[in-house]
Amino acid sequence: MDFGFLNDSTNKWGKNQRNYYGTSYVDKDFxxxxxxxEEEMLQLEEEDAISRQKKIETGNSLVDFDVAKETPEKETAQGKPLENIGRTFEQNVCDLQSETSTDGGNFDDGGPCVSKEMRRKINYEIRKNKGIRKDKGRRKAKQRHSRVMKRTQYEKALIKRKSQVPNMRREMERYDGEKRGIRISTIRSTKF
Incomplete structure (x- = not known):
């Protein structure tokens, strides 16, 4: 088999060859x-692929796909008309979904497939997705008044701030080190 066309096609790229391969260095034998x-290996691989393809084709030709339709020949031979010739795509999909699903269960309990016009409209609770409160009439104990609510919010913000930044301390006495766990004996400066 002649593989000269591969080398010819690589030479046709010219200067644009490095753009195609994504590198500035182009391997000449690529x-x-x-x-x-290599030629022998390629020929063996090609022959193997052809033989496998022939086996697959013969296997497919032996399978009778008409049996899978589940329509007995006696009924069609008697001349009975086929039912539901003009079924829509949505009805077919609905039938498939009701027969099987991904987890093995049924989507619905064997009921007929309902079109979009026949479905029940959603109500306000479902649309807003607020959830159901156990105590509809009562307010929460913490949110009695807006002033109380803001005060608790401010206290929580102070606690959060104190954990991030230490309080400012006046220099009334000599520096004793950090109160937050840094040892006095540690020295970080360099002496000259």
């Missing part, structure tokens, strides 16, 4: 067949 061993 894309071609150099050795007789």
């Amino acid at each position: 894309g071609g067949v150099n050795d007789s061993e």
Whole structure:
């Protein structure tokens, strides 16, 4: 088999070849067949692929796909008309969904497929997705008044701030080190 067309096609790229391969260095023997061993391997691989394809085709030709339709020949031979010739795509999809699902269960309990016009409209609770409160008439104990609510909010913000930034301390006495766990004996400065 002649693989000269591979080398010819790589030479046609010219300066744009490095853009195609994504690198500035272009390997000269890339894309071609150099050795007789490589040619033999390619021929063996091609023959193997052809033989596998022939086996698959013969296997497919032996299978009778008409049996899978589940329509007995006696009924069609008697001349009975087929029912539901003009079924829509949505009805077919609905039938498939009701027969099987991904987890093995049924989507519905064997009921007929309902079109979009026949479905029940959603109500306000479902649309707003607020959830159901156990105590509809009562307010929460913490949110009695807006002033109380703001005060608790401010206290929580103070606690959060104190954990991030320490309080400002006046220099009334000599520096004793950090109160937050840094040892006095540690020295970080360099002495000259």
